Amino acid sequence: MVAQQFIEQDLPKQKILTWCWVARSSFYYQPTTGIRGRKPYALITNKTGQIMDNESIVRLVEQLFENPFVDYGYYKTYIHLNRKCNINISKHVVYRLMKSHNLLRNQYTKSSKKPNATGSRTCYQMLMSHSPIWNLI
16 A cells, blocks of 8 residues: 555655545554454353353352242342342343243233123112111111
């Protein structure tokens, strides 16, 4: 490249690049090495900074669920791992691990039944029909 030869002779880069019609971004461009795309962010570390694997986290969660009266969802499990076990972990990772190992608890579902219009009676109607005072009048 012609611009590179002039730059090696200690001439100002800015002027040489403008004279050669080369953009600075093209001159300073360095191709990246490695795999393209989003970098993995979900690293699980303990309090000393050592990286932990997924299976050790699943074993900790299973040990937690062996205790009596512990019926945690993923969020409480995440809080327990962060505060009590001093593990730096994302709640999304806890959810993914618990879901893949069938450790999530059943979700409550809302009833889709609606009260029947003919069968529903108000409290006043029930009192009027069962009260012995109203039967005397």
